Amino acid sequence: MKTSISLNPTIIVIFGGTGDLNLRKLAPALYNLYSDGYMPEKYAIIGTARRKLTDEKFRETIMDGVNSFSRSGKVKQEKWNKFAEHVFYSPVDVEAPETFGDLKANIERHQKEFGPDTQILYYLAVAPNLFPLIAKCLSKYKLAGNEDNCRIVIEKPFGRDLETAKELNCILTSIFSEKQIYRIDHYLGKETVQNIMAFRFANSFLEPLWNRTYIDHVQISVTEQLGVGDRGGYYEGAGALRDMIQNHLLQLVCLIGMETPVNFDADEIRNKKVDVLKAMRPFGPEDIRFSTVRGQYTKGWVEGKEVPGYRHETGVAPDSNTETFAAIKFFVDNWRWQGVPFYVRTGKRLFQTSSLITIQFKDVPHHIFPSTVTEHWQQNRLIISIQPEMSIRLQVQGKRPGLDMVLNPVDMVFDYKGTYTTESPEAYETLLLDVMTGDQTQFMRADQVESAWELLMPVVNAWESKKSLSFPNYTADSWGPEDAEALIARDGFHWFTLPLNKD
Incomplete structure (x- = not known):
């Protein structure tokens, strides 16, 4: 329900950046938002996964996804080039917490460039068993941030029964406030x-x-x-x-x-x-x-x-x-x-x-x-x-x-x-x-x-x-x-x- 928007500078970190969800849905959505003028003036999209990739290789990977799955068809090269300038890659193995150090450095670099009002969005496009691990690592490396400028997006399934849903809620709410947690249902x-x-x-x-x-x-x-x-x-x-x-x-x-x-x-x-x-x-x-x-x-x-x-x-x-x-x-x-x-x-x-x-x-x-x-x-x-x-x-x-x-x-x-x-x-x-x-x-x-x-x-x-x-x-x-x-x-x-x- 928006007729006009004003967005703070934004850093979007996508865990599972080389996975199907990002290539089929998230990357095309972000590119279309950019094409339609709905992205902030200052933004950075940081993909993460275990694979070691250069920024350029990651940009090529998600461009293939956008070309294949975007509702708007293949990218317009000049527009894509401007969008891709804001796309980066930082290898992270969520089962090896020490790899979060480089991710933190990349985030802080963009924060310094964008200013104090920068908001950070963590999108967990990964297997559900990795949700708690990522949340705990974000907390350990002090990446959860200020509750007004930091949000985490959780894909379904949110638990596989009542007990596991409660356990996951307990972990998340011990690190984030409820206003920071976005349990997404694409429907x-x-x-x-x-x-x-x-x-x-x-x-x-x-x-x-x-x-x-x-x-x-x-x-x-x-x-x-x-x-x-x-x-x-x-x-x-x-x-x-x-x-x-x-x-x-x-x-x-x-x-x-x-x-x-x-x-x-x-x-x-x-x-x-x-x-x-x-x-x-x-x-x-x-x-x-x-x-x-x-x-x-x-x-x-x-x-x-x-x-x-x-x-x-x-x-x-x-x-x-x-x-x-x-x-x-x-x-x-x-x-x-x-x-x-x-x-x-x-x-x-x-x-x-x-x-x-x-x-x-x-x-x-x-x-x-x-x-x-x-x-x-x-x-x-x-x-x-x-x-x-x-x-x-x-x-x-x-x-x-x-x-x-x-x-x-x-x-x-x-x-x-x-x-x-x-x-x-x-x-x-x-x-x-x-x-x-x-x-x-x-x-x-x-x-x-x-x-x-x-x-x-x-x-x-x-x-x-x-x-x-x-x-x-x-x-x-x-x-x-x-x-x-x-x-x-x-x-x-x-x-x-x-x-x-x-x-």
Whole structure:
């Protein structure tokens, strides 16, 4: 929510500077911010990794990443040359603390050049087991700095259960204050996700309808056509529940379910999100049995090519119990949402890659039209499409043109491409700019992370302690296991999809 910005001189240190996350996401985002005029006048980007590289070689490496993955295409050489003047490399082995000495010297050199208002951002684009090591080394070498001018960005997964999340929070908060810690979830940086709050709280007609009186149920689906690919080793320790539901999907539930904030202050908004998590109904043994579904894909055909099952992917155990699909029915037990089910599902190797939030409204209290004219009758729906298209649709009933009275559903559509000519920024561009400006609105607070884990731990423990005898239980290019359809069909509903092209 920025119309103009003024940024202090900034030093951005990227741990894992030669890794995929930097090459695919961070470097392209920073270059695009520079291209669009959103970088500070004085800044330095310092990449770190174990490999010994020159500044020039590192610049070439990330230029390849920008050329391959930037939304704006290949770099313009003159502009890149000016950007690259601010890019540096400092080899650091996080398991050898003495290597932090050179990094400290490089940081202090830029601080001296930029002046006393220089802010330092540490981005941990590394494996989660390295988060505590890096934090402790930053503390040991007195690099944590003044809490007003030093921030640390932590990628997910933030812990792999409630206990490890608490341990990590404890370590981080012993070194940094909460206002310095940015737990990043790239989903919250997506343009359509950010528009949920604008759509909800800037339009007066929605608030009176946004409750149990008018809403029948809510669906949130984040589906992927791809399999785990070369991430099998990571995915074995995560699964769909940890990888997607604990963070991305619960964040979306919070945005849909939260009460109206008093203002746009970061902590006020995060308080309202935590309230949703604390109001969500805990899972007992019967709830896990009837309100959760897990699945694992087997081989199949995708776009004319045969693809392997999960247990045959690289790095995956041949008898793996890891779920690649999860569907859960949640309830938010408060005055606004009591009795309204929130259905969420996510999975890999599904029929379509899409992210949809569907709010289905209750039917009209009395049908005045005869059944002969309402053959295609459908309850009103609000559909927020995050990907692959970005749109907000309100599905209503309308009269079909002609002499006869025939009703059918029609869409009132807000389509980003049709409405705006400017290209939307990538999620990481938005979130990196927020870190530089010190805006924590889109970042998770410690209690929010722990509340999400606390809610899901009964499901995590139940699934890990009891091996699924049905795995694999859905084929690649399907919509997941049959039990997922039964989960929502028992309540008289069905999973909603948009008829999007499979590009």
